[in-house]
Amino acid sequence: MLTAEQADRTVAAIAAIQRPDGAIPWFDGGHLDPWDHVEAAMALDAGDEHERAEAAYRWLADHQNPDGSWYAAYSYAEGHDGEPTNRARETNFCAYIAVGIWHHYLATGDDTFLEHMWPVIHSAVEFVLELRLPGGEIAWKRDDDGTYPPEALLTGSSSIYQALRCALAIAEHREDPQPDWELATGSLGHAVQYHPERFLDKDRYSMDWYYPVLGGALRGPAAKQRIEASWDRFVVPGLGVRCVLPNPWVTGGESAELALALWAMGESDRAVQILADIQHLRSDEDGMYWTGYVFDDDAVWPRERTSWTAAALLLAVAALGGDEATTAVFGGERLPVGLAPDAAGCCQA
Template sequence: MNLSICKQRQKIAVDVDAVCRLIAATQLPSGEIPWSTGDKTDPWDHVEAAMGLTVGGYLEQARRAFIWLRSMQLADGSWFAAYRRGIPEDRTRETNMSAYIAVGVFHYWLITGDRHFLESMWDTVRRAIDFTVSHQRTNGEICWAISPQGKVDPMALLTGSSSIYMSLKCAMAIADELGMATIPWADAYKRLGDAICNRPYLFNMTKSRFSMDWFYPVLCGAVTGEMAGGRIKRQWKKYVVEDLGVRCVSDQPWVTVAESSELVLTLAAMGDMEKALIIFNWLSDHVFDDGSFWCGFTFPDMTRWPEEKITWTNAVVLLAADALFHLTPGGRLFSHAWWAENGHPG
């Protein structure tokens, strides 16, 4: 494949403004960004949607999204797992969902250099990370959730813990920029990374059917170098459907745009731009008439499912495009080389 031609094609194929218009149109006046019009909102996907807006230059809308999240933070630093128009719908408190605000805030900072925004969000990030780290266990894994009744579920999830690893990395980078101490986080970060890399038995293995359990340890930067390459290669055929994209679950005929885009991010983070570009190219036909992307489709019948236009799916397409085409300084967010070169953890 001629990579320069592929790159040019994708710059045309992805309408950044159309994708951002979809996200912005779905956003509520409060700043909350549901999955789709009339749907629920969860903290992790809300942050992802805000990151997409930031890539597209919709900075006012992105700031409103972060301010809404700040206003909804609970006393212990967490958020509920789901809201609908600001009303809690699921009062579970997930560690992964709560920590992810650090990634969104750092991403906004990378793109805008807005120090006032960074300072205004610091206390929110600090409290969220403290909540998450407080649920780390002796071997380094982090319990995934606290039930509505207040009971800690001791189960640890590999995808969720990998996301927390990325959140900790971004939180420490924010703290470093603002001159704040993060020694307790550094220890938690090190122990979590060791668990992800060396103790797979600590995590719920029933989730290994999901492609995110395959690539998230690499995407977050816990697994790098030859180990990352080997991990991706070993299970490539299990999850990747040639010329279509990435299965959400290994034993189901359902390809999703979000997982495919996240694999693009993962490959770009490793520096394998050739494979990343090829997979990104597969997504270009899966768009609505307004330029926004499908959520997913079944194969071989190629039935679009579900029909909703999902905000966070569209956002991660923009993150993948940014990693490939360097649309903004945020395109380096997941790059293993960038984190290593800039003296940050990872």
């Protein structure tokens, strides 16, 4: 897939996008969203750029809202210096810091920084759990006026499930039990596993297909069954993974995330093939990756090379290569699972 030199070049290209304040926008002059910012920071850690990753997390600490959230988008266009441009607060964006910080700790062993970030993580998780719905799923956003639609996204809730498990791992490491988080994690995992009707119908999007696996809610035969059921709908042999049906558009980020999900369910050979298929998106100019390719028109679109596309690919490569921090947060074997509701509606370990 990648030589060590090629991987290093991609890491360096992400680092070149990072601003002096630690922010990692989508591209130079683009906007930042907190989820993709964390993904890029994780890729920096996987590439041994630990100081840069720490700077990215300090950016989050410096920009956290009083309620524990972050806004959905911040502008780094010319003349802007991180001003919010979308004041909605998306729950999966806010939760993902727990995945990033646990990954950073596992990569560095830096207990001091983990302690420094604990109040940030705690506040973010509390914000997210304020938007729990009766079935355990998490409403996908809170608007600037404080209201939120009572609607949940399967992709977002699957990502939050992974984040809550990482938050519980941090709490356990600190010997600071969080029983409410355990209940919320178990209920959310149960909803993702057994109650698709509780989520908005986004079946056209490949992320809804593989994210229950990538987020760790599905493993074993259930994961295998889900992936096989829609493989032919979304995978374009030799090119990658469609973002949304029926569009003839494959995207690097979704393809790399599917590769991570395949690795997590024990199918490394197929993961390697998916990553090999999307190397046509790699730019010889800087080692970054184009966001997507419209195969009916033989055209790269949009004309942007995004930090998060490169980051997802680097994390998939790191997992396949056995990087300890990356395998821990995406494999999930040692992450807490919370307390799942039993058939009677009570809770069990």
